Amino acid sequence: MFQPNDYDIPNADIAWCPGCGNFGIMRALKTALAQLNLSPQNVVIVSGIGQAAKMPQYVKAHMFNGLHGRSLPAAVAIKMANPELVVIAESGDGCSYGEGGNHFIHTIRKNPDITNIVHNNQIYGLTKGQASPTTMRGQITTLQIDGVYVDPFNPIAVAVALDASFVARTFSGYLDLTVEIFKQAIQHKGYALVDVFQPCVSFNKLNTYEWYKENTYILPDSYDPTDRVQAFRIATETKKFALGVIYKNPSKPVFEEQLIAYKTNKTPIAYRGLIA
């Protein structure tokens, strides 16, 4: 069995601020990979650019640290070329929902078997505190000096509206919940979105650890994630934000399984001609 520290990169110079929510997400990810007993040689972590996007720098696995906003197209292509790999696309909210917004929409439509972890700190961290697509109305930032005056993007509602096959939200302060959701997301056959509330202690003085604790609740065991109408209602709540698996559609066809090139020959394209 793998242990979480089997995924450590020795002597990694971690560029996150002390106390940042990213540490909780990293711990949860390594724990989930270990509990699923996935060897580093079998996992590819794809990311964009940002503080969150540095995650694969610190996790022992294959790494494709590409361009800002472009983690999803890269992740989809890697899964297409080699469906045997476990592919995780991981980035911040700006990267995933702003710069990469079009890819977010269309990757959901495709439904490839990848896991999309979004570190949602509701701010731009690496570029020092501008509003992100999920920053709340009225919040004052270094650039929005009079407060944000547009509505925040609601990734959960968009994902449910697009009938994403797995939609979850968690909070990096809750390790066990996050590990459990990561495990489910990785095991889910199809596209899995996990939006993770992540306090940015340096630039977001509004959405703090305390704030997230007060403004979220965990969905009860009795909650049925396959009820899309109910999921949409939960997704659009603004008083308190639900944590847990909000929506699931297990019957959607998986993208790469429908590709013509795999209809008669299941060998990954990547290996054809290489391994006899």
Added chain:
Amino acid sequence: MEKKKEISVVLSGAAGQGIQTVEEILVRVIKDSDLYVFATKEYMSRIRGGNNSTTLRISCEPVHANIDRIDLLVVLNENAIDRLRWRMNDSTIVLGEEKFVRNEPNHVIIDFSKIAESFGNRIYANSVATGVLAGIMNLNVEALKKNIEEHFSTRSKEIIGANVSAALKGYEIGRSLNLKLELTRCEEVKHKRLLSGSKAVALGAVAAGCNFVSSYPMSPSTVVFTELAKMAKSHGILVEQAEDEIAAANMVIAAWYAGARGLVTTSGGGFALMCEAISLAGMIETPIVVHLGQRPGPATGLPTRTEQADLNLVLYAGHGEFPRVVYAPGSIEEAYELTARAFNVADKFQIPVFILTDQYLLDSYYLVDQLPEVSIERHIVKTNQNYRRYEITEDGISPRGIPGYGDGLVRVDSDEHDEFGHITESASVRKMMVEKRLKKFKRIVEESLTPRFFGSENYELLLVSWGSTFLIVREALRSLGNDKIAHLHFPQVYPVPPTAKRFFEKAKKIIFIEQNATGQFANLIKQTFCMDTSNRILKYDGFPYSVEQVLRAVREKLEVE
């Protein structure tokens, strides 16, 4: 009967009137009648109306280039003659319905629709026209039947039958006109195949093991995409229409990272969106092959027309400094060979490689010989536990592993990185990595393609072409038959092959011919060899050069002397 050497037939009508169908069937009938054919088309960016035309050169000798001259003009709508008047001469025969052609001195009235109606439907007019042309040129009637049947093979028996009957009626009419447009047959044509520029690019890619294509439709590059899609099953190709060009290029790079051999096919406007991804490929040293079918810009420009104005774009695309290679096929054969080569070179040096074509080359076709076999050179290593993706080596090329093949981890990073692929801000590592990436340039230059020289060794004037003007210039200079004038064609435009220098040094005078307004290649040569390249023939109206136009331009240049 008097036999001609070559006939030039132009079909002209509105979009949606089916000239394309006539063209598609007729070229096959011509080939099956043991004659050479070259076809090229020009069309408006619309689905109905306007006026489009196709030029067919039919000959008993190989034909490869665009000409202006029209021997026989088939007119299907009212503005056809006005648009093509400048290409007509005293002996041009105009054929069509009375209302379109009656004012022309050499006209033949044929009411295609009326004849078609006698077989039950006006829509068989295309088949009548095909038959008339086949009859005029005394083409093989069995070939006519066979190709009509094949073209309509997915339709009902009645429809196939009606089209065949309509074509045979047309054939009979064509024969009876006695226009004396007949050619000597050529047995060797049996061993050749019809190929378009688009299909040649697609076949070149497949021959070199392309198994991944992701793109976003944009004229004139889309046909390459659809041709590859048709081969997805037979050749195991992953085909994805991405949500935009940004996704397409990032996908292809990531596909190479994962072990596939990927292509994007696009045009200038689409490629503009891919520039950041090209820079990513440069940084993570992952191959990418880009086919860029040029059309006139800036912006949307002339969507269905031709130009060679995106050389600067691909030369400088992507921020930062990293090596690349740019090919510019001048013929359909080169489109095949250079596309195939692009995959092997991209794989070997782990760089972006470009194939620059244009609407003219992609939409033209002629008969080619058997295509050469291509070796699929894959430079992938099985990794071990200590694998370092960016291991420093003598020539700058680090062995490339892929995830899941071996025990190592393949870690690539668009940030500056160390040998393991880990983000770094160390000045010394930065310097070493920049040098490592640029070091590859040496071998890339060593393996560059020498330009192709045509002419006698005692030339004084050198005419320089790159890309699709090649065969037009070639024919023009051949017909000029002046051994003081030679021709130098560049299939590889970047890096400029150092071997080019001696050809320039020998010439008393050098003229560059390009299909753009600023002479982008001449500028590149000037920059490379610090020589005078100010003598230029340039065209930028969106229409391809013709043999006649090149001849005229060269003569004008000679008179200036």
